[in-house]
Amino acid sequence: MDTDRLPGCYRHPDRDTGITCARCERPICPECMISASVGFQCPECVRGGSGTGHTAAANAPRTVAGGIVAGDPVLVTKVLIGINAAVFLAAFLVPGLAIQLELLGRYVEYWGAPVEGVATGQYHRLLTSTFLHVEWWHIIGNMLALWVIGGPLEAALGRVRYLALYLLSGLGGSALVYLLTAPNTPTLGASGAICGLLGATVVLARRLRYEMRPVMVTLVLMLVVTFVPFGGSWSVSWQAHIGGLVTGALVALGLLGPATGRRRTLIQWGTCAAVFLLAVAVVLVRTAALT
Template identity: 60%
Template sequence: MDQAPGSPQGPQNQGPSEARELPVCYRHPDRETGIRCTRCERPICPECMVDASVGFQCPECVRTGSGTGHAPAASRPRTLAGGTVTADPRLLTKILIGINVAVFIAGYVRPSLLNDLVLLGAWPPKPFTPTAGVAGGEWYRMVTSMFTHHEIWHIAFNMLSLWWLGGPLEAALGRLRYLAVYFVSGLSGSALAYLLASPTTETLGASGAIFGLFGATAVLMRRLNYDLRPIVALLVINLIFTFSPGMNISWQAHIGGLVAGVISGYAMVHAPRRRRALVQYGVCALVLAAVVVVTLVRTAQLT
C-alpha cells in the first residue's frame, strides 16, 4: 500500500546416489508435486487437491465417487483448507482486479474522487477537531483505500502481484476463506498505517492486502513442504523496496498486511479438521477485533 505523491516448484527427493525429479501433476504437467491421490495414486498439485477423510483426492475420483458414477453429497470436493472446489478457482481474484481497475479509471476521470477514498487520519490536525479522515468519522476510508491507486505503474504492479499470488491461493483455500484473508490483511495494513503514520498523510493502494497474500502463500507452501526460497526471495525484494529511502511507500501498511496474512493463513491451513471453520473464522475475527481496537485508540489520540 503506497502513499500517494504529496500524499512453485516442489522439493526434490535425494536418493542414495543421485537426485530424483518429482512427478508432475496429471492435470498440470508444468507443476511438480509430491502429493498423490489416495484413490488412484495419480500425482496432484495444490490446485487439484481435494481434502478427503484420509489424505487428498483428485477431482475425478471425487466426482465419480471412486467408480460408482456419482459423488455422494457428503463427498463434495473440498480444498486443502476445507473450501468448496469451484469451476473457476480465480473468480474472486478477477473480481478484485476488476474493482481496482474500475476505481482507478473513475479516479482518472474525476481526480477529486481519490480525496474521498484514500486513507487519511485526520484533517485538520490538532488542536482543531477533525472534520475529515478516519478520526472525523470516515471509517469507510479503511476499506476504500485498499482499492485506490494514483499512478498507472502503481496499479499495474499491484494487479500483477494480485493475479500471481491470488489465483493459486484462492484455489487452495476456497473463495470465502481467500476473501477473509484478503480483507483481514488489507484492513490490518490500514489500521497500522492509521496508527503510526502522520494523520495528514494520504495512504492508498492494495499492497497491504497483497502483502497478506504473500504471508499466507508462504504458510501454504510450508504446509505442503514446497521450496520456500522463491517466495521468500520475492518477499525480501519487496521489503527492500518498502524500506528504501525516497520510495514514499507506507511500510506500516505492508507490515500490517504481512503479519495479518501469516496469522490468518496459518489458521486456514493448520486448523484441526473437527473444528476447522470455527478456528479459521475465529482467528480472522480476533484479528479484526484488534483492528477495531487500534482504530479506536488512534482516534482517541487525534480527537
C-alpha cells in the same frame, strides 16, 4: 539428473508438489487437491467416487482449506482486479474522489477546505484506500502481483476464505498505517492486501511442504522494495506492507491448521474474527489518541 526434485502435478507438470492423491497416488498441486476424509484426492477420483443427493453434497470437492472447489478457481481474483480498475478509472474521471477514498488519519486542507479522516468517523477509508490507485504504473504493478500471487492462493483456499483473507489483510495493513503514520499523511494502494496474500502463501507452502526457496525469494524482494529507498516522488508505506504481511500470515495459520470437520471451521472463522477485532482495537486506540 536432479533426483531430489519433487514430481510435477499430473495436470500441471510445471508445478512441483510433494502431495499425492490418497486413492490413485498421482501427484497433485494446490489447485487440483481436494480434501477428503483422509488426505487429499485428485478431481478424477472425487468425480468417480461421488454419490447423489445429500451424500454428493456432503462429499463435494473441497480445497486444502475446506472450501468448495469452484468451476472458475480464480473468479474472486478477477473480480478484485476489476474493482481496482473501476475505482482507478472513477478517480481519474471524478475530481476530488480520490481524496474522499484514500486513507487519512485526521484531515488535510483541500482547495481551502478541511477534508476529514478516520479519526472523525470515516472508517470506510480503511478499506476504500486499498482499492485506490492514482498512477498507472502503481495499479499495473499491484494487479500483476495480485494475479500471480492471488490466483493460486484462491484455488487452494476457496472463494469465501480467500476473500476474507484479502479483506482482512487490507484492513490489517491500513490499521498499522493509521496507528504509526502522521494523521495528515494520505496512503492508498492494494499492496497491503497483496502482502497479506504473500504471507499466506508462505504459510501454505510450509503446510504443503513445498520448496520454500521461490516463496522466500519473493518475500525478500518484497522487503527490499519496502525498506530500500529508490528515489522518486513516491514512497512505499512499510506500515501497510508489514501490517498486511503479518495479518495474512495470522489468518492463513487459522485457515490451514491441521484440524478437520466442524472444529476446523470453528478455528478458521474464529481466527478471522480475532484478527478483525485486533484491527478494530488498533483503530480505536489510535482514534482515542487523535481526538
